[in-house]
Amino acid sequence: MKDLLDDLLKRLRAKDAPCVEYADARWVEDRREQLRVRNREVTASSRARSSGVGIRVLSRGAWGFSATSDLRPAAIEAAAARAVEVAHASALVPRSPVRLAREEPMVASYVSPRGKDPFEVPLDDKIQVLVRACDRLLDGLGPSGTAQARMDWALVRKVFVSTEGARIEQDTLHGGAGISCLAVGDDGEAQRRSYPTHQDGGVEQGGWEIVGALDLEGNAERVREEAIELCTAPPCPSGERDLILEGSQLALQVHESCGHATELDRILGTEKSLAGGSFLRPEMLGSFRYGSPIIDIVADATAPGGLGTFAYDDEGVAARPVPLVDRGILVGFLSSRETAAEIGIDRSGGAMRADGALRAPLIRMVNVNLKPGNAGTLEDLVRDTRDGILMATNRSWSIDDLRLNFQFGCEAAWEIKDGRRTRLVKNPIYAGVTPRFWQSCDAITGPAEWRIWGLQTCGKGEPMQLMHVGHGASPARFRSVSVGSSRP
Amino acid sequence: MTDLGMLAILKDAIGRAGLDQVELYCRHSRRGISRFSRTELNQNAAIDEAVIHARVAMAGGRIGASTTSVSTPDGILGAIRDAAQAARCAPPLADFPGFAPASPDEPVPRWARSTAEASPSDRAEILRAALARVREEGLDAAGTLETTQNDVAVVTTAGARKFARATAAGARLFVSGPDSSGFAGAFHRDLAALDVGELTDRAIERCRRGASPVALEPGAYDVVLEPEAVTELLEWLAYSSLGAREVEDGSSALAGRISTRITGDWVTLADDATDSSELGMGLPFDAEGTNRARVPLIEGGVAAGVVYDRVHAARAGRPSTGHALPGAVDDGPLPSNLFLAAGDRTMDDLVGMVERGIYVSRFHYVNGLVDTRRAVMTGMTRDGTFLIENGRLGRGVANLRFTDSLLEALERVEGATRERRAVPSWYSDGGAHVAPAILVRAFRFTGERAP
Structure with a gap:
């Protein structure tokens, strides 16, 4: 495929030269497995294979993109011709010409680290892991409750070639599993608890060893009992309180209010039509106080185990750590070759990623990580808090079109009085405004609590693209946050 | 590929697989999609995409599924074999009723030549005029113009043979100035029916009106919600509460409440992919090959029902309503063509009924999982939020966050427009939700966007 695409671009350039200023082609083959168990039934045992070629052409100063899932050479050839046609159609509308930041074309290959290949594990073994976890959830749940378990695997192979001479092959594998339990009280109250996170479970880059480390069965009893207890728990109190966020919720907070906010295409206004822009502007770089001095955030596509880990992005830019916030000050953006050139940055930050071959690459998060602090463990942080709320596991999320005003709901919360968790409270929500919230952060727990959380379904672009991204975080405390209950 | 071509390839693959139960x-x-921003066409794509979902059932209702993008006979056969392998390891699924049998075709008008044949240059020419108009105004435009043709077929060993060809054309325009923005959008099967010039003028007018917005304190305000705002709330209600799975597990706002009053008596909501009016979108059958029925969901404020696929219908002892999604059973059935009944008012009437309130063009980033049993949702206003004073539309208002129960809000509706609009739905192949603008008393705003 690499040679076929290479030839294609050479011929494209020869045929349309000097019209074609730049072109790249990506072949992507995606193999997935999805397992879902609901109570004791397997409601999904599904395998997916998709492949295709996407071709991006810069011609007459404008972009054209075309893609096909038909891998016959004639179909790929036709897609390339269509990409040129689309670029020329784009050029009918007046625009400033596209410039790309310089990038050394690389010839390289990369395979992400993994232990045992999950696609070689017998399907029955995988199903049994989920069924056993569901059995533990159901034991004592009552007839109206629901136990769910899930497992996902994704193996993605890519070839990238460009008219500049890049030839890159990559092979990444990620996956994991999770459980959740919905308890329904006598009065119809329904409360869910999940482990380790609400939506995707615990997903990381790696192999079958990820599932063993999660210990789904070992966590099932706690998950079930908390769901049952929440049905009769009091509502989360309202007012301004010190708020401790556990790791997975803090990861989503980073995602929504730091990751998306620092995407340079949003900042420059080119993604405005779907999910909005950002409150940040290029001129804030180096001076804007994003958070308190203990906040360090880095976009790191080299972080081991992250869902946003790779060797080269979908423009062929090598992965490297890019600081976004340093001691509370905005110092960087997630960028592409085009956006980097536009604001005068030497090099792209290497954040261009596409959801498969049939979608054009966009600026996406990689692993946007909040570095650990020195506040010890979560229990140390609780002991250090006089009057607060600890919230865990996301339930709902919403943020405005400039990534400023947010509101999150969580599955569970615990009231903290004088350094002790006192009682479980239900339907907790909290709200804030991004820089004010991050400036109120006064304690981040240490490396022992830090891990990279994976999100598989970050949506962006039109047509919608779902991207897998990572967020390293350890529990942290925020002072005087507006908290309350979704049902006071 | 023609309808016969697609059906023949699928039938041939099933025949070669030699299995008893295959879907x-x-x-x-x-798909052609032209995205623009900063008043320039900056993303322009032509995408040719195939997806095949195969399901195989073995004895006792053991089901496996697979997906492939390879639409050749061998590719489809490979997908069937993958699904069969998955099925062999799966425990039986209780109440699996088998795959869909044959049923009469119920075609609906869903195809338009102008959309099917639109080229990248056609879209660029339409946008060139619209963007020039925005540029003349000294404003900034972003948005999309999209044309899609979908060919969809379902074949089962139980006899279902379905094919439909549908087109969808959508335009979404955001016009922004230094401190305001305006939105206008339209969705139709026929590109020629989209008046992009009118949408441009409307978005410009909204943007101009919203300049120098005033900040309002959070609190309860009477609101006029445009159809785009209404359909976004309804879509979340559909996702969280209007499918049989959510009723089965007890998380739906309708669980245990069918045939009881759940909202205001003016509310009549149905899912209807069979609508043949200009507003009708979506395919006449679902991913299992069952004809989609018109399903009353709320009638006169009373919970009337939810939508079903074959497995959930069998469990409930009733027929499928034709609302299965492609792929595995776990996703559950979902409505994707909601119709909220029209009222008898004009937009001016609704605004005239408000002494002091807020006009909302659309919402941003709504989340309907805050408390699904009460259908509590939160989100922000966006792209055209205006003050209404003494029955007249006034100046712009800084965007606000709402948090309210949709069902409780619908109790407080005092009027709806005769005119309705179709807005694309997320979880469908070209489906749309249809709603009028509505007037809601005392809608709860809980936060403002800080400077």
Whole structure:
């Protein structure tokens, strides 16, 4: 495929030269497995294979993109011709010409680290892991409750070639599993608890060893009992309180209010039509106080185990750590070759990623990580808090079109009085405004609590693209946050 | 590929597989999407995409599924074999009723030549005029113009043979100035029916009106919600509460409340993919090959029902309503063509009924999972939020966050427009939700966007 695409671009350039200023082609083959168990039934045992070629052409100063899932050479050839046609159609509308930041074309290959290949594990073994976890959830749940378990695997192979001479092959594998339990009280109250996170479970880059480390069965009893207890728990109190966020919720907070906010295409206004822009502007770089001095955030596509880990992005830019916030000050953006050139940055930050071959690459998060602090463990942080709320596991999320005003709901919360968790409270929500919230952060727990959380379904672009991204975080405390209950 | 071609390939693959129970769903999309921002066309794509979902059932209802993008006979056969392998390891699924049998075709008008044949240059020419108009105003435009043709077929060993060809054309325009923005959008099967010039003028007018917005304190305000705002709330209600799975597990706002009053008596909501009016979008059958029925969901404020696929219907002892999604059972059935009944008012009437309130063009980033049993949702206003004073539309208002129960809010509706608009739905192949603008008393705003 690499040679076929290479030839294609050479011929494209020869045929349309000097019209074609730049072109790249990506072949992507995606193999997935999805397992879902609901109570004791397997409601999904599904395998997916998709492949295709996407071709991006810069011609007459404008972009054209075309893609096909038909891998016959004639179909790929036709897609390339269509990409040129689309670029020329784009050029009918007046625009400033596209410039790309310089990038050394690389010839390289990369395979992400993994232990045992999950696609070689017998399907029955995988199903049994989920069924056993569901059995533990159901034991004592009552007839109206629901136990769910899930497992996902994704193996993605890519070839990238460009008219500049890049030839890159990559092979990444990620996956994991999770459980959740919905308890329904006598009065119809329904409360869910999940482990380790609400939506995707615990997903990381790696192999079958990820599932063993999660210990789904070992966590099932706690998950079930908390769901049952929440049905009769009091509502989360309202007012301004010190708020401790556990790791997975803090990861989503980073995602929504730091990751998306620092995407340079949003900042420059080119993604405005779907999910909005950002409150940040290029001129804030180096001076804007994003958070308190203990906040360090880095976009790191080299972080081991992250869902946003790779060797080269979908423009062929090598992965490297890019600081976004340093001691509370905005110092960087997630960028592409085009956006980097536009604001005068030497090099792209290497954040261009596409959801498969049939979608054009966009600026996406990689692993946007909040570095650990020195506040010890979560229990140390609780002991250090006089009057607060600890919230865990996301339930709902919403943020405005400039990534400023947010509101999150969580599955569970615990009231903290004088350094002790006192009682479980239900339907907790909290709200804030991004820089004010991050400036109120006064304690981040240490490396022992830090891990990279994976999100598989970050949506962006039109047509919608779902991207897998990572967020390293350890529990942290925020002072005087507006908290309350979704049902006071 | 023609309808006969697609059906023949699927039938041939099933025949070669030699299995007793197989279901194939195939979608072939030809999609052209032109995205613009900063008043320039900056993303322009032509995508030719095939997806085939195969399901195989073994004895006792053991089901496996697979998906492939390879639409050749061998590719489809490979997908069937993958699904069969998955099925062999799966425990039986209780109440599996088998795959869909044959049923009469119920075609609806869903295809338009102008959309199917639109080229990248056609879209660029339409946008060139619109963007020039925005540029003349010294404003900034972003948005999309999209044309899609979907060929969809379903074949089962139980006899279902379905094919439909549908087109969808959508335009969404955001016009922004230094401190305001305006939105206008339209969705139709026929590109020629989209008046992009009118949308441009409307978005410009909204943007101009919203300049120098005033900040309002959070609190309860009477609101006039445009159809785009209404459909976004309804879509979340559909996702969280209007499918049989959510009723089965008890998380739906309708669980245990069917045949009881759940909202205001003016509310009549149905899912209807069979609508043949200009507003009708979506395919006449679902991913299992069952004809989609018109399903009353709320009638006169009373919970009337939810939508079903074959497994959930069998469990409930009733027929499927034709609302299965492609792929595995776990996703559950979902409505994707909601129709909220029209009222008898004009937009001016609704605004005239408000002494002091807020006009909302659309919402941003709504989340309907805050408290699904009460259908509590939160989100922000966006792209055209205006003050209404003494029955007249006034100046712009800084965007606000709402948090309210949709069902409780619908109790407080005092009027709806005769005119309705179709807005694309997320979880469908070209489906749309249809709603009028509505007037809601005392809608709860809980936060403002800080400077």
